[in-house]
Structure formats: structure tokens, C-alpha cells
Amino acid sequence: MAPTARCGPEPRRALRWVVGAARKHVRGKIGSTLRELRKASGKEAKAVARSAAMSASKLSRIETGKIAPTAMDVDRILTAIGVPDEVRAGIVETARREATEATAWRLYRRSGFHLHQDAIRAVEAETAVQRIFQPSCIPGLCQTPEYVRAILSTKGLTEQVLSQTIGARIQRQAVLFEPSKSFRYVITESVLRWRLLSPLAMAVQLDRLITLSRLPNVRIGVVPLSTHTAEPPSSSFVVFDNRLVIVEIPHAEVTTSEPRDVELYLDRFDRFERAALFGDAMREMAGRIRDEFFREQESAPE
Known part of the structure; x- marks a missing residue:
């Protein structure tokens, strides 16, 4: 029988014990592992769900195995x-192997695009260095409200959901002003020239x-169009520290925490970064x- 883990002077030891047991005996049962970890921490489900930027009902469905969580969840x-951190990585990797890595955009429409923005914000809150390569649009945290609307208007959202999602993305932008983050x-x-809005709005x-x-x-x-590069730009991607990558493709969002995959995208980012203009040259x-x-x-006619 497993000892009862209580919120006491050694919660970390209890957490380590549960993680060790989970690795040996409940591989493939991510939900029950998460439930035991939460109980060992002494935290209520509602508090954990709130901190994880998800509903309490979703956390309950994950813990009971009714839905498979993504690696990001x-x-x-x-x-x-x-x-x-040293034990979190192993559990996330197990989840990555067991969960579907590609989440279709239609599923986000069904569950709520604004909730997805909240989920990304939760990941950003725990990230020290965020890297983005974007060959198609302005990065989300840098977008004006008009630009956000233009990007999301192609997703088939209702006006209410569109407004909620725009608001959620604008809220995310506050993280740019946290000096501890990079x-x-x-x-x-081409991103600078792509006419998604009127000339004035652009x-x-x-x-x-x-x-x-x-x-x-x-x-x-900014990588100038005149720059010779060894590889063409393709899909946009975001790297959170060196632990998680999100890749956007036309029909879905792909998430991976596989170390070799993360390293691949870090290397790819570095290559494009070396070809880019920064500072005064970029601003010019x-x-x-x-x-x-x-x-x-x-010059436009009245």
C-alpha cells in the first residue's frame, strides 16, 4: 500500500515517491498519475485548474481518464x-508519446479559441525565453487589436467568440513588459509587406x-527577401525555453516536447536568426x- 501523502514538511518527497511509482506501474495512465500528484501536493482540484488555465471539469475528465490530455495540458x-522540473519533464514526455500531438483548429473552435489563448498564456507565464519564427504574420504578442481580428477572422468564429479571443490575446501581451522574461x-x-489590413492600419x-x-x-x-538562405521559410513555430515547441500548420497545431524535436527547432531558429537584421537596421x-x-x-482618393 502506498503511504498517504499529506501537505506537510516534506511534500517534495511525497511527490517524488508518487512520480517514481507512476513511472514504474502506471505508464499510460497519465490521468491517474496527475490525480495522485495533486493529492500528494495537498492542493484542491479547483485551485490547480485555475492555475493551469483550464476548467475544473476538464481537469476532472483528465484525471478520470475520460479525455487524453495534450503534452501542453x-x-x-x-x-x-x-x-x-527534474521529474516534470519525464511525465510530460510520457504524455507526449501517448497523446495525439496534432490538434485540429476545428477542435479549438469547438472548445473555445479564447480558452486556448488562456492556455498559451499559462505556458508563457512559466517561460523564461520564448523564441518565435514567423514567415506569415506578426507574432501574436506584437499584434494590434485590428491585426488580431484580421488573423482570426479566417477561423470561422462567431462575433462573440471572436471578441473574446481578441481580448484574451491582448491580455497575453502584458507578459512582454516583464523584465525577467526574454x-x-x-x-x-514579407510579413511586414503582407496586406492584411488597410494601409493606415498596417x-x-x-x-x-x-x-x-x-x-x-x-x-x-527581420530576414530580408534579398538575403540568401540555405533553406526556405516554411511553418511558423514557437519554442518555450528548451522544453516545448508549438508548430502551426494549415489544419492543426502540433505540440512536441521530444528533446530531439526541440533541438531541431532551436537549430532552425538560430539559422534564421543569423540571417536577420536587428536593432537600428531592422527598425530602418x-x-x-x-x-x-x-x-x-x-494618396488614396477620398
Whole structure:
């Protein structure tokens, strides 16, 4: 019989014991593992669910095995419980192997796009360094409300859900102003020129990008179209520290915490980062394109 783990002077020892037992005896039963870890921590389900940015009913369904959690779900739950980093990685990896790694966008529409934004915000809250390579649009944390609406309007959302999702994404942007966190973004020149909005709105969006690039913890680079690169830009991706990658493809979002996969995307990011312009050179390029949009707006017929 397993000893009863209580919230006492040695909660970490209880957590380690449960994790060890889970690895040996309940591989494939992620839900029950998470439930035992939560009980060992002494935390209530509602408190864990709130910290993990999910509903209490979803946490209950995960713990009872009624739904399979994604690797990101498991990572957020373990973080909310307070499981040490050295044991969290192994459980997340087990979840990654057992869960479906690709989540279709239609499933996010069904469960609520704004809730997905809350889930990403929870991951960002536990991330020290976020890296993004984006060949198709402005990174989400840098988008103006108008730009967010233009991006999400292709997802088939109702006006109510669209407004909720825009609000949730804007809320996420506050994390940019936390000096303890670092943001490294690389985009292509085509992102600056892609006309998702009116010329004036595009100029405002580029102005915001330039402003954010001056924050000491935000590093934004642009790969010029004239730059020779050994590989073409393809899908956008986000790397959270060196533990989690989210890749966006047309029909789905792919999540992986497999170390070899994470390393692959870190290497890919580094290659594009070396080809990018930063600092004043980036701001000069973005400023020229912004001014082109301003002039186009001014010359437009009334």
C-alpha cells in the first residue's frame, strides 16, 4: 500500500515517491498519475485548474481518464501542482508519446479559441525565453487589436467568440513588459509587406512592432527577401525555453516536447536568426515600409 501523502514538511518527497511509482506501474495512465500528484501536493482540484488555465471539469475528465490530455495540458497541470522540473519533464514526455500531438483548429473552435489563448498564456507565464519564427504574420504578442481580428477572422468564429479571443490575446501581451522574461522573434520581410489590413492600419501595426523592438527584453529580427538562405521559410513555430515547441500548420497545431524535436527547432531558429537584421537596421527597414503605407493612405482618393 502506498503511504498517504499529506501537505506537510516534506511534500517534495511525497511527490517524488508518487512520480517514481507512476513511472514504474502506471505508464499510460497519465490521468491517474496527475490525480495522485495533486493529492500528494495537498492542493484542491479547483485551485490547480485555475492555475493551469483550464476548467475544473476538464481537469476532472483528465484525471478520470475520460479525455487524453495534450503534452501542453500536462505541463500546465504539473506546473500548477508544483512538481519539480527534474521529474516534470519525464511525465510530460510520457504524455507526449501517448497523446495525439496534432490538434485540429476545428477542435479549438469547438472548445473555445479564447480558452486556448488562456492556455498559451499559462505556458508563457512559466517561460523564461520564448523564441518565435514567423514567415506569415506578426507574432501574436506584437499584434494590434485590428491585426488580431484580421488573423482570426479566417477561423470561422462567431462575433462573440471572436471578441473574446481578441481580448484574451491582448491580455497575453502584458507578459512582454516583464523584465525577467526574454522574447526573441524572427520574421521575414514579407510579413511586414503582407496586406492584411488597410494601409493606415498596417502602418500602425508596423509602428507598434518598431516600438516593441526597443524594449530591452524583446529582440525582433527581420530576414530580408534579398538575403540568401540555405533553406526556405516554411511553418511558423514557437519554442518555450528548451522544453516545448508549438508548430502551426494549415489544419492543426502540433505540440512536441521530444528533446530531439526541440533541438531541431532551436537549430532552425538560430539559422534564421543569423540571417536577420536587428536593432537600428531592422527598425530602418520596418520604418521605410511603414512610411510607404502612410504615403499610400494619404494618396488614396477620398
